[in-house]
Amino acid sequence: MPPQATQNAGSDVDPKNQKLNFDINRDLYDAADNHQPKFQSKPGINEEVVRLISKTKNEPEWVLNKRLKSFELFQKTPTPTWGPDLSELDLQKIIYFIDPNTTESTSWDDVPDEIKKTFDKLGIPEAEKKALAGVGAQYDSGMIYHNLKKSLQDKGVIFENMDVAIHKYPEMIKEYFMTSCVPVNDHKFVMLHAAVWSGGTFIYVPKGIKVDLPLQAYFRMNGKQGGQFEHTLIIVDEGAELHYIEGCSSPRYQQSSLHAGCVEIFVKENATMRYTSIENWSRNVYNLNTKRALVDKNAKMIWTNGNMGSSRTMLYPCSILRGENAHSESLGIAFAGSEQDQDTGSKVIHAASNTTSIIKAKSISKDGGISSYRGLVKVMPNAKNIKSNVQCDALLLDEKSVSKTFPYMKINSPTATVGHEASVSKVSEEQLFYLQSRGLSEEQATKVIVSGFISPIVKALPLEYAIELNKLIELEVQGM
Amino acid sequence: MENTKQTDNKNNILEIKDLHVEVDGKPILHGINLKFESNTVHAIMGPNGSGKSTLANAIMGNPKYKVTKGQIIYNDQDITNSSVKERADLGIFLSFQYPAEVPGVTINNFLREAVNTKRALQNQKPYSVIDFYKLLKEKMQLLHMDQSFRTRELNAGFSGGEKKRSEMLQLLLLKPIFAILDETDSGLDVDGIKAVADAIHLAKKDSPMGIILITHYEHFMRELMPDRVSVLCNGKVIQEGSTELAKKIQEKGFAEFIKQNEQSNKGGNQ
DSSP states (O other), rough: OOOHHHHHHHOOOOGGGGOOOOOOOHHHOOOOOOOOSEOOOOOOOOOOHHHHHHHHHOOHHHHHHHHHHHOOOOHSSEEEEEEEETOOOGGGGGGGOOOOOOOBBGGGSSSSSHHHHHHHHTTTHHHHHOOEEEEEEETTTEEEEEEEEHHHTTTTOOEHHHHHHHHHOOHHHHTTTSSSOTTTTHHHHHHHHHOOOOOEEEEEOOOTOOOOSOOOEEEEOOOBOOOOEEEEEEEOOOEEEEEEEEEEEEOOOOOOOEEEEEEEEEEEETTEEEEEEEEEEOEEEHHHHEEEEETTTOOOOEEEEEEEEEEEEEEEEEEOSSSSTTTTEEEEEEEEETOHHHHHHOOEEOTTTOOEEEEEEEEOOEEEEEEEEEEEEEOOOOOOSEHHHHHHHHSSSSTTTTEEEEEEEEEETTOOOEEEEEEEOOOOHHHHHHTTTTTTTTHHHHHHHHHHHHHHHHTTSOOHHHHHHHHHHHHHHHHO | OHHHHHHSOOOEEEEEEEEEEEETEEEEEEEEEEEEETTEEEEEEEOOTTHHHHHHHHHHHTTEEEEEEEEEEEETTETOOHHHHHHHTEEEEEEEOOOOTTOOOHHHHHHHHHHHHHHTTOOOOOOOOOHHHHHHHHHHHTTTTTTTGGGGGGTTTHHHHHHHHHHHHHHHHHOOOOEEEEETTTTHHHHHHHHHHHHHHHHHHHSOEEEEEESOHHHHHHSSSOOOEEEEEETTTEEEEEEEHHHHHHHHOOHHHHHHHHHHHHHHHH
């Protein structure tokens, strides 16, 4: 609608027709480079593919057996229908394994140029310059770059590719990998993940060690129809502290891509774990992720999640507070644009007394996008004096966009204090008029309103991530 | 002093011609004719519901206010159909009676965005964070505002006085050519009115701004004597005059003035 029309239409202005109309070059996020993968499996999944993955990685037998058992469960389990529409996801068209034509590197110089170019766009070298403690980047299904500051190594901190960790630390992996935190039979996509997982990160922080700088890893999908099933396993031992940051971006392709990662975190007594992730998958990706933490006595778990891009997202980071005085915080931002369904939220299980939790979720919907908050607060009967507070706010940028809220509460303890607040707001004509009367364009005005809306969450991020998230949201607001 | 400035600067003219405006389908203004000039304080007075705020919103281009007939001309340019931003870019500014709240956006960040957008328009380099910090600090001191105000969220939870001061701060920073002050004096105590008037005097010192002072109180005129007065009633201009008329209204009080005016009208009709 041209400005004149808005002007004259007066009270007849139909907000449905108000549209921010300018294009943005999304190549940065959607471009694929010419990198040739070394090996990739045929589309579709069967036992042969599962065995092939295990064999290529030269895995011990117990890992293969776990994969096969999971695959069997996967075949028997129907696709969940309680969330976003997954009917167009054809699991037989997905490629389940791509091994990149590169070996594990320890220095930036060893990283192939093509891949460097892509990472340049994502700003990884900048992050490195800023003396972040280490960079682990997964290129397709393997780790190409993995650097850990010597000081951390000296402290006994392990920061390793999962594929390598299986061989190097078999006892620890056997104990913690897909056992008590996210068991292989958890749900359909965990079963799939357990059958075909590849790469990812293993971190162990020894007792009492505080990692001052955040550890970072960037995941990126490349390769047509590339599925990505990275596994992250983090153990923060007693009294230790860690901040782990993960950022994702993916090239855009025509056919559906699937991301079904899994994150397992163990926060031991008195430990603190902060997990921050910004996911910006391309618009054709199904992002069906599982993230869970087991939190022990006096320990703290803080989740921060930004979800943009992708076609469907189902992600509900979960803290199981199983030790007394354990605490969980979950901050989330989701952005849903045209044809996107962002189904996100958070779960907390209060399984011990005096445990506390906070969930803050913000969502923005635009151009008919659907954002849903889906969360669970569960208090077990034996848990006394629980405090939990859930706050979810939605901002709609136009009339055709949708926000939904599904706040499940299962409170089985009479001493629990559980609060829930939800709000839905719209960018109002008054706000736009006010800001435009100060010389801002409609686009600028909308950006200002959106940045204000998300600022409580952005403030909780480390500086460069706050800047990146603001930039990503600005790009999304500007439109595709 | 102001006269020398006037010769240095172009005399800008904002003209309202036979303006008819409706809100939600209800006609409010029925053919308004007004002429505003640079370096002039032009008071628009009138009782509640006379259409003063409608006039202010129509000049600024609020899409809720529909112009059904007539024109708004700025220096020979018809801006009746121009967007809000286009009008702001031309130098028209509205001090809102009820400014919209924008949660999460700090005064500092919003004003830097607004000021730098204006600078870009004038091919000037944007202020750095530090330079803008200094500029804002200086302007806030002029208005006797506490520095903690810069991190407050735009209009969210502001008191009446804070809203008015925030609007005046914006006026000082954006230096408009025409500033419409929509009841900027309402809801303020004597000190508040004085603070707002001081701000306007400061702004006038900076530039030959034309001020369109919308009010239904005569008090404000003690602080800011108008050069012209137009009296609005039921969506029409019923009387116009210069400083003499302003003084007359000030002496009698506006309520009394309107009453007498109605009586003389009745006499004329009989």
